[in-house]
Amino acid sequence: MTTPPASSSSKPGDADGTITPRDLKLGTLAVHAGEARQKPGDSITDPVFCASTYTFENTQSIIDFIEQEQPREEYGRYGNPGERVAERKLAALDGAEDAALFSSGMAAIVGLLMAKLNAGDEVIFFDECYHRSREFCSKHLSRFGVTTRQVKTGDFDAMEAAITPATKMLISESPTNPHLSCIDLEKFADLGRRSGIETLIDATLATPYNLRPIDAGVDYVLHSATKYLGGHNDLLAGVVVGSKEALEPVRNLRGIMGAINGPQNVYLLLRGLKTFELRMQRHNENGLLVAEFLENHPRIERVFYPGLASHPYHDVARRTMRGFGGLVTFLVKDADWRATADVIDAVQIPRIAPSLGGVESLIEQPLVMSYYKLTPEERQQFGIPDNMIRMACGIEDGEDLVADLSQALDR
Numbered sequence: 385m386t387t388p389p390a391s392s393s394s395k396p397g398d399a400d401g402t403i404t405p406r407d408l409k410l411g412t413l414a415v416h417a418g419e420a421r422q423k424p425g426d427s428i429t430d431p432v433f434c435a436s437t438y439t440f441e442n443t444q445s446i447i448d449f450i451e452q453e454q455p456r457e458e459y460g461r462y463g464n465p466g467e468r469v470a471e472r473k474l475a476a477l478d479g480a481e482d483a484a485l486f487s488s489g490m491a492a493i494v495g496l497l498m499a500k501l502n503a504g505d506e507v508i509f510f511d512e513c514y515h516r517s518r519e520f521c522s523k524h525l526s527r528f529g530v531t532t533r534q535v536k537t538g539d540f541d542a543m544e545a546a547i548t549p550a551t552k553m554l555i556s557e558s559p560t561n562p563h564l565s566c567i568d569l570e571k572f573a574d575l576g577r578r579s580g581i582e583t584l585i586d587a588t589l590a591t592p593y594n595l596r597p598i599d600a601g602v603d604y605v606l607h608s609a610t611k612y613l614g615g616h617n618d619l620l621a622g623v624v625v626g627s628k629e630a631l632e633p634v635r636n637l638r639g640i641m642g643a644i645n646g647p648q649n650v651y652l653l654l655r656g657l658k659t660f661e662l663r664m665q666r667h668n669e670n671g672l673l674v675a676e677f678l679e680n681h682p683r684i685e686r687v688f689y690p691g692l693a694s695h696p697y698h699d700v701a702r703r704t705m706r707g708f709g710g711l712v713t714f715l716v717k718d719a720d721w722r723a724t725a726d727v728i729d730a731v732q733i734p735r736i737a738p739s740l741g742g743v744e745s746l747i748e749q750p751l752v753m754s755y756y757k758l759t760p761e762e763r764q765q766f767g768i769p770d771n772m773i774r775m776a777c778g779i780e781d782g783e784d785l786v787a788d789l790s791q792a793l794d795r
């Protein structure tokens with residue numbers, strides 16, 4: 385199942401005109417991996433095939449397609465040519481065998497868990513995972529007889545103690561949002577392997593540039609491609625990477641769920657991925673610059689950034705990460721929620737919005753943006769104080785971002 389007409393196999397790096405990922409570095413893979421060297425129409429870019437269905441020449445060609453499992457398209461809900469290119473490219477970036485692309489990050493995690501879990505099974509989360517992922521498990525998978533346990537982030541003893549014979553998956557994010565706690569991936573993968581349980585890391589905040597969970601032995605890596613992989617705040621997509629065998633039932637379920645990207649959306653993702661490495665370098669630079677500026681500012685109580693020596697997970701981050709990303713979380717000293725909101729309302733470059741990982745910097749107050757309807761006790765339980773600000777550094781000039789924060793804090 386691959387791009388017609390130039391290639392004949394979906395394995396990345398096959399003798400089908402696509403390049404071999406193993407030999408090449410990330411920046412080259414982001415530009416070239418997964419693509420046929422010679423494309424339809426002799427175009428340098430992969431064409432957008434606006435088709436919901438694909439035609440057969442005659443009845444015999446349908447029978448051949450089914451009997452020989454021929455690599456070609458059939459109906460749009462099961463895949464489209466651009467999507468297969470994006471899947472090969474994303475698998476190559478993570479050093480994984482295969483990737484399944486979904487219409488959003490949430491569709492990807494829902495698809496993976498629905499394909500892998502049965503009634504009576506249990507999953508264990510580190511408790512700083514993306515709240516919608518945990519909500520899907522605790523509110524919805526529970527209706528199908530799946531039990532969700534949550535243990536304190538980074539507490540491997542608690543995770544091991546929570547394992548029962550029914551446990552089927554261990555799940556964490558690294559780094560987590562908004563506290564940016566980092567997980568020792570080798571310990572995590574090792575616990576899964578010793579216990580015969582599959583492991584999943586949501587590496588959305590890190591990306592394959594900063595974190596290599598597959599190399600550490602983790603079974604599945606999830607990315608919301610809406611964030612750094614798409615990179616331009618203009619699309620939603622999600623991907624799960626892993627072994628070909630493990631992802632086959634996931635892709636089959638996706639064909640039933642219909643959680644697939646349209647051809648134009650895939651084109652935007654492929655276009656965004658071309659500059660992936662360059663963008664990540666700038667996100668990392670800006671994140672560190674902003675974090676260091678804030679840490680030394682008299683109006684700042686505390687900065688959460690894994691690249692700072694003051695961060696509780698700095699050692700894990702230094703061992704596992706190449707750079708520390710664009711997300712910076714900080715607390716404004718002696719500020720109530722309104723004084724904190726005043727800082728956000730005074731910045732001029734970052735836009736006020738949820739999300740992260742795009743070229744435009746974004747800023748938000750978690751209390752207002754994501755936790756407004758919760759009680760103060762619940763917010764405390766999630767570690768969300770009133771004076772917390774989360775800034776997702778884009779790719780603007782770092783000194784401009786610092787100067788803008790400086791004027792907003794000096795008001």
Ligand SMILES: *Cc1c(COP(=O)(O)O)cnc(C)c1O
Pocket residue numbers: 488489490491514557561586588589608609610611620621622
């Ligand atoms: C945004 C996000 C998701 C969900 O992705 P969508 O593309 O918005 O569905 C999952 N995990 C993390 C860490 C995220 O930041």
